[in-house]
Amino acid sequence: MLVPYLCQLQLPEQHNIELTEAQRKLGWPDGGIPIKFPLKITNTEINGNLDFSFAIFQKQITFSSSHFSKDINFHSAIFSENANFERVKFSKYATFMYAAFSKDSCFDRATFNDVDFDKAIFSRNAYFRGATFYDEAGFFGTIFNQQVYFHEATFNQGAYFKDVVLSSIYYPFWGAKFLGENLTFKNATFKYPGVQEDACRKAKILMEKNGNREEAGYHFYKEMDARRKQKPWYIRYPEFVFIQLIFGYGVPPFRLMASWFLIATLFALIYWYVHGIQSKLPTSSISPAFIGYLGQFTDMSYFTKLDWSYFVKCFYFSIVTAVTPGYGKYELTSWEFQVVASIEAIFGTFMWAAFIATFARKYMR
DSSP states (O other), X not given: OOXXXXXXXXXXXXXXXXXXXXXHXXXXXXXXXXXXXXXXXXXXXXXXXXXXXXXXXXXXXXXXXXXXXXXXXXXXXXXXXXXXXXXXXXXXXEEOTTOEESSOEXXXXXXEEEEEOTTOEEOSOEEOTTOEEOSOEEOTTOEEOSOEEOTTOEEXXXXXXXXXXXXXXXXXXXXXXXXSSOEEOTTOEESSHHHHHHHHHHHHHHHHHTTOHHHHHHHHHHHHHHHHHTSOHHHHHHHIIIIIIIIGGGOOHHHHHHHHHHHHHHHHHXXXXXXXXXXXXXXXXXXXXXXXXXXXXXXXXXXXXXXXHHHHHHHHHHHHHHHOSOOTTEEESSHHXXXXXXXXXXXXXXXHHHHHHHHHHHHOO
């Protein structure tokens, strides 16, 4: 039986309020249903469906230790003061999509059967300590502007934090248990790298356990990125260029391959531009007729004047230097280019080893 108190609210059908630009972008209507008095319902079983969509709670609301046995709808609701759902049991579907919590919200030790907080905004602290999620827990695009606590919470099925914004400085998922097959923080925004490292490590471990290598690789990359951001600047920035940007922490093999060829091409351009190598071959490896053949595909005479055969030699030399210091019948023109070639050889050795390790990690595990 529905609580008589709720049946006697006599709410108006609509009410015009002034919304922020951010709220309008999220799809809130210009009108809503204002509830101007405190709402306190505790230790109560509510057997009917409740619809508080677009409601504007101007005072504190409390549903602590109550039981919603049917669906409960807080879609696009605005909580202007504290919202207390401590120990509340949601037996059916509960939605807080697009809801806005202006003050603290408490869901400590609440139990959810099927719930989503997609696109909700928590402007102050959000508490989910000891909460239990029996079915899917959706937090797609949820914004936590201050601290959020999922300490000792239990997620029995999938937990989706895709596109979430986490501004918490403390570890939100300390002691949390993820027992389902899915946990994702894809495209999430973390204000503090320590929180990112902890969250992505948990997702990586769970995805590896469940055999989802693609998701595990993504979260491993984000975990390593967070660890890099916590290092001193003189380590952080070189690691970003050489380890993260080029090697990708061993996750994306095709990026590594593209970087390898790009660097080999850059060294080839250096040799070519300043005539850094010379050939012992008796004739050019590319005939003048072929150079003329290339020229017919462009109207820019500059390209037809270039010595393409020499560039091909430089590119070949750069490739074999990056793979192995076997120069064939090419030699360097001065000691300065010996230094350049040595740098490329060292760098190429690491690149080649990294590519093999990355390829094996992605396709042969």
